[in-house]
Amino acid sequence: MKTKFRTQLNTIVLLLSLLPVSGLISGCQPKDQVVQYHQSFKPGEIWVDSDSIHINAHGGGILFHDNTYYWFGEHKTEGRGGNTALVGVRCYSSTDLYNWKNEGVALSASDEPGSDIEKGSVIERPKVIYNEKTGKFVMWFHLELKGQGYSAARTGLAVSDQATGPYTFVKSLRPNQKEWPVDYPESMKSQEYKTDLKWWTPAWREAISDGLFLKRDSEEGQMSRDMTLFVDDDGKAYHIHSSEDNLTMHISELTDDYQSFTGKYVRLFPGGHNEAPALFKYDGSYYLLASGCTGWDPNDARIFKADNIWGPWESLGNPCVGEDADLTFHSQSTYILPIQGKENAYIYMGDRWTPKNPIDGRYIWLPLTFENEKPTIRWHDEWNLSIFEGR
Numbered sequence: 101m102k103t104k105f106r107t108q109l110n111t112i113v114l115l116l117s118l119l120p121v122s123g124l125i126s127g128c129q130p131k132d133q134v135v136q137y138h139q140s141f142k143p144g145e146i147w148v149d150s151d152s153i154h155i156n157a158h159g160g161g162i163l164f165h166d167n168t169y170y171w172f173g174e175h176k177t178e179g180r181g182g183n184t185a186l187v188g189v190r191c192y193s194s195t196d197l198y199n200w201k202n203e204g205v206a207l208s209a210s211d212e213p214g215s216d217i218e219k220g221s222v223i224e225r226p227k228v229i230y231n232e233k234t235g236k237f238v239m240w241f242h243l244e245l246k247g248q249g250y251s252a253a254r255t256g257l258a259v260s261d262q263a264t265g266p267y268t269f270v271k272s273l274r275p276n277q278k279e280w281p282v283d284y285p286e287s288m289k290s291q292e293y294k295t296d297l298k299w300w301t302p303a304w305r306e307a308i309s310d311g312l313f314l315k316r317d318s319e320e321g322q323m324s325r326d327m328t329l330f331v332d333d334d335g336k337a338y339h340i341h342s343s344e345d346n347l348t349m350h351i352s353e354l355t356d357d358y359q360s361f362t363g364k365y366v367r368l369f370p371g372g373h374n375e376a377p378a379l380f381k382y383d384g385s386y387y388l389l390a391s392g393c394t395g396w397d398p399n400d401a402r403i404f405k406a407d408n409i410w411g412p413w414e415s416l417g418n419p420c421v422g423e424d425a426d427l428t429f430h431s432q433s434t435y436i437l438p439i440q441g442k443e444n445a446y447i448y449m450g451d452r453w454t455p456k457n458p459i460d461g462r463y464i465w466l467p468l469t470f471e472n473e474k475p476t477i478r479w480h481d482e483w484n485l486s487i488f489e490g491r
């Protein structure tokens with residue numbers, strides 16, 4: 101496959117170099133300069149990097165630092181088992197968002213047997229934020245321990261002095277051990293439940309909403325699966341994750357160094373079954389985009405709004421409009437990227453998963469803008485940043 105992409109790329113490069121003023125490709129590039137050849141986004145198509153290879157950064161997120169965008173994501177491999185971490189987290193850099201330089205493996209899966217991040221564990225949805233106070237780049241990611249399916253439900257931490265890494269693994273944990281959510285009513289703390297409630301019955305749903313799994317996991321710490329990070333204007337950072345068997349999303353505050361949980365958290369729509377969170381801020385309000393829970397299969401996105409990160413949150417429904425809006429255009433959210441220097445200009449970043457051959461997963465990047473005060477995402481076969489001009 102790689103050979104095919106290379107051949108395609110070589111053809112494009114050759115054709116462009118024949119144009120009188122390509123401006124983008126020149127015959128004598130400095131060795132480490134990225135060959136600039138993409139001028140648009142083509143959601144769902146193969147997207148080659150500076151090595152002419154399909155970008156390998158699934159479930160990704162973006163850090164903007166020193167005028168450069170850094171894209172971190174899961175390095176997937178071919179065939180069965182390709183969704184487990186056999187390589188780790190890969191990093192790419194870009195200044196124009198179309199053309200990405202492969203910066204190598206930022207966090208390597210470990211060869212050491214018994215390590216939390218041993219090869220064959222699951223490392224998903226890595227996100228990196230920069231801490232101004234410590235000067236450290238802080239990566240959190242969803243971690244599942246090797247051989248345990250998705251039962252560990254932990255979050256992992258790795259840090260680096262440089263954006264591109266290498267990142268050093270620090271710890272993995274279940275957050276908010278023995279802590280109550282800040283919005284949890286006092287009267288419910290001592291409430292007890294029948295333990296034999298049948299799943300999905302009305303009585304079970306009510307118990308979930310009241311905190312059945314919250315209490316079950318209190319000793320060990322709350323489950324943390326699909327996750328994202330968000331840094332607010334005041335420098336405070338939050339870890340947002342699917343918890344309680346993916347039934348309830350939690351928003352948790354991180355410590356000033358971003359490397360621990362303070363124990364302050366809220367539950368968002370208990371029993372709402374939301375995952376794949378992506379949080380951003382617009383005009384002083386917070387917006388949280390999420391998906392439903394259907395594994396690798398797409399479902400309908402949903403977006404929530406709050407004026408305070410601790411809530412109350414209201415649902416604004418599905419931000420997608422048009423054909424296949426009910427399947428998020430065959431993708432699942434992973435990040436919302438604010439475009440630097442532009443107002444009301446965001447990119448919806450989603451994954452079109454291909455579990456039979458994970459490395460072939462495609463990226464669905466689409467413009468997200470506010471229409472009548474509602475975040476809106478529409479499909480485009482091909483688009484570029486000029487779509488945001490004149491707003």
Ligand code: GAL
Nearest residue numbers: 159224326375376394395396
């Ligand atoms: C999805 C989740 C992915 C991955 C997958 C495993 O629901 O969003 O990140 O965990 O399940 O089946």
